[in-house]
Amino acid sequence: MCRSLPQIDAISERMSTSKSMAATLSAASGRRDDAPSGGAALSAGTAISSHSMRPMSTIRPAFIISMGLLSPSTPPGDWTVSPIQRVLAHVRLAVRADDAHARCHAHRGKLAGRLFSVNVPVATGGRSQRLVRGWVVLTGVFGVMMITSGMVFYALGAFLDAFVDEQEFSTGLAGAGVTAFLVASGVCGYYTGAFVNRIDVRWVITCGVLISSVGMALLAQIRSGWQMFAVMAVFGVGFGMCGLVPTTTVVTRWFQRRRSVALSIASTGLSLGGILLLPQMTRRIEADTLVAWAPRFAAVYCVALLLSTWLFIRAWPHEVGLAPDGDPVSHDSRTGEAAAQLPGTPFESAVRSRFFIFTGIGFVLVMGSQIGAIQHIYKLTGDRLSLEAAATGAVSVLAGTSVVARICGGIAALKASLRWLTISLMVVQCIGLCVLAVADTDVTILVGVIVLGSAMGNLLMLHPLILADAFGVKDYPRIYGFGSLLMVIGGAGGPVLVGVLRDSFSYQSAFFAIAAIAAAGLVIYSFAGNPLRDHLAAPSPAPLPTSVAKPLTQLTAPAPAIARNGEADAPPEVLFEVVANGTPDDEPAARPRRAPEVWSVERT
Incomplete structure (x- = not known):
């Protein structure tokens, strides 16, 4: 657990009282008096980190803090083990606690900087680990695109044929139903864009999944033309809420420099859905009927999309302490201020x-x-x-x-x-x-x-x-x-x-x-x-105030003046005669019954 500020101050005081013990340790370990101290050694970038001998750039601040927690209460003469063994014991304790302290690495890095007056590199995980988080999110987007395209967009032709064969609709009427689906999805996609910036994108996708699942299940209940138009409109609304608008939004938030590659990989799911999922659906519809399989398709569609959404996707990278492309972010960005000040x-x-x-x-x-x-x-x-x-x-x-x-x-x-x-x-x-x-x-x-x-x-x-x-x-x-x-x-x-x-x-x-x-x-x-x-143009800096330099001979000594820094209602007993510019106030009683909180003498 991270220590509170009173504990941090206590540690600092203990560090200041342990200088004599550090000198004893140096003498016992054979180090010369002119060797660099702990702070200097850290400044030079030399430190020990367990048996793996990791370089300074990867040492967690937990080890650095543990070196400052050597108890100064025991006199050096009472030690029964060598100083080197005692130091190594503390190192082993720090290594075991390393993972437990990882969540508060930034706080401990600041503490180590206070103790040793050096800039301690904070370990936030390797860059490869930061990049993995973005690719995990991309995997979820890939799955959503593949399922929605394979089971909905590319399957529209199969649904159209089923309407013609099973319900004896004309081709023109069935085609008009597909057009109603496309129009509804396009209009809903436009309004979905306004919700994505206000609501977590996962909830938007979830609402779309539930609505489109209901629409897909209702395909089995269509018996007339007006029912087909109503069901296809509901189906299109749900598809628009979990289609390209929310998924591409997630990709653009998580990737900036690699955005083109990320979008290409995610949109590949659109084609793979048609290659892998559509043949399975058409085979089952031809073997049986759409009336029998539509509810089953809806159940598989709903479960698969919800798993892809909630197991892999995150709305913003700063929610997990990252910036686009896996870059680290400051503490303010994690709190959401970065999301409120997005460039665009x-x-x-x-x-x-x-x-x-x-x-x-x-x-x-x-x-x-x-x-x-x-x-x-x-x-x-x-x-x-x-x-x-x-x-x-x-x-x-x-x-x-x-x-x-x-x-x-x-x-x-x-x-x-x-x-x-x-x-x-x-x-x-x-x-x-x-x-x-x-x-x-x-x-x-x-x-x-x-x-x-x-x-x-x-x-x-x-x-x-x-x-x-x-x-x-x-x-x-x-x-x-x-x-x-x-x-x-x-x-x-x-x-x-x-x-x-x-x-x-x-x-x-x-x-x-x-x-x-x-x-x-x-x-x-x-x-x-x-x-x-x-949105990429940097704002022009405000002009700096300029002053005209004058020779000392032209400078005049200003007369003292009374300046008031704020006013407040004052009781009568604090009113008194005030000297302004060296001249007594002749009528103090005629002044308003207000007195300043602070009076200061300035030179103008």
Whole structure:
């Protein structure tokens, strides 16, 4: 346990009375009188730390304090053991208590500095241990993204087919239900951004998990169109509260220098969810019915998300005594003052900026064309190759390519400019769409899928990364929530446009059209320019007061004057005649019955 301040003062007094004993120890151990004292030795960086002989930079202050707690009550002549053995015994006691004292390491480090008048390095754990905490949080975010994408977002197509087969809904009606889900999730994601800064993000995700679990379970009870719209709206609200807005917010809070790599790893869970979880769900729905499996899916979904959230995720790094990227923080930051003074652009200023407007419009067009292509890549491959296995393989290659490309893009974002990296990937997407528009063999389709997957894996990750880099983390949840709402609008219109153009003309015309839309988004985004990053500008220091120097001959001796430092009501007995500037007050009775608390003579 950490000692209180009275105990610390007592230890300091005992240290001051043990100088004679320290001299006796030095003589008994053979040290010369001119050897450096304990404080000097510590200043030089030499000290013993148990049998492992750790360097001074890793010694915990518990050992240093134990050296100052040698009891001075026993005279040196009464010792039955050698001084060296007595010192080593104290060292062993300090080593055994080392872990118990780790929680109050900063307090003890200050105490050691008081005792020896040196700066003692405080051991807060190795840097690798600090970094591990951030990666543990990232593991939880990865799990949340994988489960929500695999069991909800990618499963929407399976739910749509089940509505058509089991409830005999038309394809258009079932598709409208999916659109209701997307709109509800986008609107809820926008408002979720406002709650994330006020409430612990884990509670926000938990509310979303519970609501979406209820919506998933109610899929088994749908028997009419209005029931489908109501259930899908509830399902979308829950998904928006535990989707990209809260998860990417956690990543931006925990990582700053490595933010691109962290986002790439976390968003890889989106693709892996579609690769690993979706096939298991579709296999069971086809073997039985959605009516039978929807409640079971909801139970697994709820338990898995709650475990990932509460076992791994923490809302802020300062809650565990860390700063972003595992850097140590001061005591004030741990109390929450750092969270209240986060760098960032206010929401109102951010959404009105030129950079946000052009970036938002550009990504709406680019992501709309991308989602339209993804939703129709299965049918395009099946129509042109007449092989269902080839269509399934094309979707798998698309997802696998996006995983690898996302990791590579996250590493590249550490060195390259985010703006030029985004423009390059938009160009790659346009090329991939054009290749798929004319592809009619398995090789050309494979090439088009790989090219499109390379862009698809990165653009979704770059959007939150760009916003966090441009506007900081202060209002990031609200800013990204509004941006994701715009992207949902574009994403919902993409598949509809491709389907209409395919029915009217062909897939070639449809893919050339969305390639042109993506190119328009590229041009608009290029006009956004570079963000101002006003939140990173350091405030200009206040000007120092200046004084005019005068020769001593020009200086005049000022007359004494009476200055009052505050006033207070005074009783009559304290009123007395006051001399001001050497002149007696002629009418003391006419003065108000107020007297100053303190009178001081100043020279003006």
